[in-house]
Amino acid sequence: MREGVTNRGGVAGEGSAARTPVKTFQAYLPPAHRTYSCIHCRAHLASHDELISKSFQGSQGRAYLFNSVVNVGCGPAEERVLLTGLHAVADIYCECCKTMLGWKYEYAFESSQKYKEGKFIIELAHMVKENGWD
Template sequence: MNTSQTDRRNSSIGAQSTQEAANVGHANGQSSSSSSSGSGNMVKTFQAYLPPTNRTYSCVHCRAHLASHDELISKSFQGSQGRAYLFNSVVNVACGQAEERVLLTGLHAVADIYCECCKTPLGWKYEHAFESSQKYKEGKYIIELAHMIKENGWD
């Protein structure tokens, strides 16, 4: 084997070992996912798990935890695909760029939110409410029912 063949083989073995290590982490319940950014760098994100004693809402597509029932503020919201819930806080969610939108309750600055694990659009985050009666929504999250399921302790 010449030097260039040896270098390629060693490089291939290193890449395989890295992938095997990642697979072992997933098998042991150490959930993490990697995604690449536009610059080619790898960014590792870790999935958050809510306590198993809590009733939780999870992503219908990948089952990642999204919110605890304790964080639910209201069930009387309307999303673009039907009913939606308003939450005080969420986990495993990424936010897009904020933009102004006219919603049923007036003008708001909102950012679309996505499941951090499977990238499914879930709803939006209220960044700013322009009407004083809507200020309570600022910093809160809307998740559409079409994108979540109930898990842990629901009767």
């Protein structure tokens, strides 16, 4: 059984009469680490230490696979046929500027693709390298 995707940028008190927007706080990665940031608003997205692979393809070109990310919200999961087969994925977006960045692998139907579950794809078109890349 698969768990549902939570939307960290959701609404407090859903299902109740009073709906108050949830305040999200921006996370900052340590300044000594090489960092990938949103190209649109410069919010930190991932540390280079969390990079798994540079060999992925997104809808807008090359993409990187990360173990974990920050300042990213998740949409609802849906089944999609990708280059490597059928997966349940959820679109991810920058919590600060709401730009769509890529997707999260929620579930892989093929055993050879299970390593992707819980991992994140961010397209290079939406990232910039910051802090200590020289």
